Amino acid sequence: MELICLGLNHETAPVEVREHFAVPADKLGDRAKELLELSSVSEGVVLSTCNRMEIYVAAENRQAGEEVLRSYLATGRDVQEMKHLYAKTGDEVKRHLFRLVSGLDSMVLGETEIFGQVKQAYKQALESGATSGVLNRLFQKSFSVGKKIRTNTRIQVGTTSVGSAAVDLAEKIFGKLKGSHVMIIGAGEMSRQVAQSMMSRGASHLTVTNRSFERAQDLASELGGNAVPFDAWEESLVQADIIVSSTGASEPVLLAVHVEAVRRKRRYRPLFLIDIAMPRDIEKTVGDIEEAYLYDLDKLQKLANEARVSRAEQVRICEEMIDLEI
Amino acid sequence: MCMRCGAMDRWMLFLALVLAAVAAVQGAGYLRLGTRSKWTLPLMIGSFIAQMFVLGARGDMRGACPLLDTGEILVFSAWALTIFYMGVGSMFRLSLLGVFTSPLVAFLLALALVPGLMDTEPVRATSVDPWREMHAALSVMAYGALGLAAVAGVMFIVLNRKLKDADTSTGLFKNLPPARELSGIVVRLLLIGYALLTGGLVCGVLMEGAMSAANHLIAALIIWAAYGILLLVDWRRGMPPGKLSLAALVLFVLSLLVFPMIS
DSSP: OEEEEEEEETTTSOHHHHHHHOOOGGGHHHHHHHHTTSTTEEEEEEEEOSSEEEEEEEESOHHHHHHHHHHHHHTTSOHHHHTTOEEEETHHHHHHHHHHHTTTTSSSTTOSHHHHHHHHHHHHHHHTTOOOHHHHHHHHHHHHHHHHHHHHOOTTOSOOSHHHHHHHHHHHHHSSOTTOEEEEESOOHHHHHHHHHHHHTTOOEEEEEESSHHHHHHHHHHHTOEEEEGGGGGGGGGTOSEEEEOOOOSSOSBOHHHHHHHTTTTTTOOEEEEEOOSSOSBOGGGGGSTTEEEEEHHHHHHHHHHHHHHHHHHHHHHHHHHHHHO | OOHHHHHHHHHHHHHHHHHHHHHHHHHHHHHHTTSOOTTHHHHHHHHHHHHHHHHHHHHHHHTSOSOSSHHHHHHHHHHHHHHHHHHHHHHTTOTTHHHHHHHHHHHHHHHHTSTTSSOSSOOOOSSOOHHHHHHHHHHHHHHHHHHHHHHHHHHHHHHHHHHHTTOOOSHHHHHSOOHHHHHHHHHHHHHHHHHHHHHHHHHHHHSTTGGGGHHHHHHHHHHHHHHHHHHHHHHHHOOOHHHHHHHHHHHHHHHGGGGGGOO
16 A cells, blocks of 8 residues: 655645645545545545645555546646645655654644644544544554654744744743833834734733834834834833834934933833844943843844754754654 | 650751752753753652651750751751742742752751751750740741742842843753742742741840840841841832842841851
């Protein structure tokens, strides 16, 4: 019996194509059962998530099985769309499935949701009678590999983008961000993203200031905060817990004297400052103030790179573990 | 006097020391690997039970609260530190506190084992002054809370340094609790310790022969006033958490100087 996998994912196909191949979550079992009607196919599992659609089959003949699957998928789809499909056979299928359940093939490396999605796809196929010895063994084995990898490696730990590194640091300083006050100086795209991440993790107050007040108002209303004029932002320093600065100014905007002036009013609460402007917006000596934690783009990038290196090492360990399981 | 207790209390003290030392070494080893040891709490519970046995045996021999020589005070302090760790650690989910507390507990227990610090044949008390007993017990409990505040202060100082230097890749950084939680715990433990210390001092003034221990009481009053000023300043105008943590550590180390004055 030959193993075949035919599918597409976020790396091989744009969303417009992926949605054309998508299968409703409650129809995975029915579609798997349909596969058994194809000649040469003995068992089948259909997986469909927002990032991928894949069909796993056990067929009597590798070539015939792949051809029959391609023509099955081609029904109602044009030739261009079919070009986005990839095909894997034999041990490649095992390796692919093991990587998949371990989160190594996901858009967010190491994410855990895919494990449950594969489990659900297999369960529906099993209940509809579309699987038997070969695919049962393959999927059961993949779940044990997935569990083993998550238990023995740190693949899901660490952040790999500047924005997520900033949010993780904020949580290391403040714990839960609930009740925290975020202040944005300069309504650029990157500060919008960082502020959005902070708000999604529970920060409850947002102040936006920008040279163009209109732009500050737009961003404030988009993220559910307040806009303040650029010549009045210093008054908001007393309330702020997290400051994200990304103006296009050629000289520092936030100086040590600004923070020194409000330290007592702030009762020396921790202040996390994220400077993602180039040239920098926040005077370097602000970082010397005891309760101020200043991170510029270089520092954040360094953290993200360290996480990436650590992840790469974890991926290597995962791949070795998968090799041993095949 | 219970002769078996006399030999047993030394062995149990040694066992308590070994368990705390193993918790310290093992916890630090796991931390270097970036994970937390599941054994820190069980080992510290084991050490706590052994400490209880030592104190129970000494109390039995004394016929009074076992706080009559330096060795007993050291064991009682380790016991108070451990009980606060178990309470605070589980209440605030600060499992890492054990890794920082266990070396201090081991140090106090090791000191208690130094020959001459714990009477091998303790004199049985002929009379019991309840004020003296309360003074000793409350003061040592205060030391437990204030000691743990110093431990949490050290944790904050370490985390603060790492945050300032952007040194975030170590296992220690990843396992330390958030800075704001740590500084909050330092304040709460200081408040608990200060309340107990106040009670201990009041009992000390009321105990028989208080005037004969004037030096000890004066030193204790200075320590009490210093902690009071620290808390007052923090309450009235706030303090940078780093300075507060450092003050908690320095005051605790200074307060240990009161021990040699106990006659």
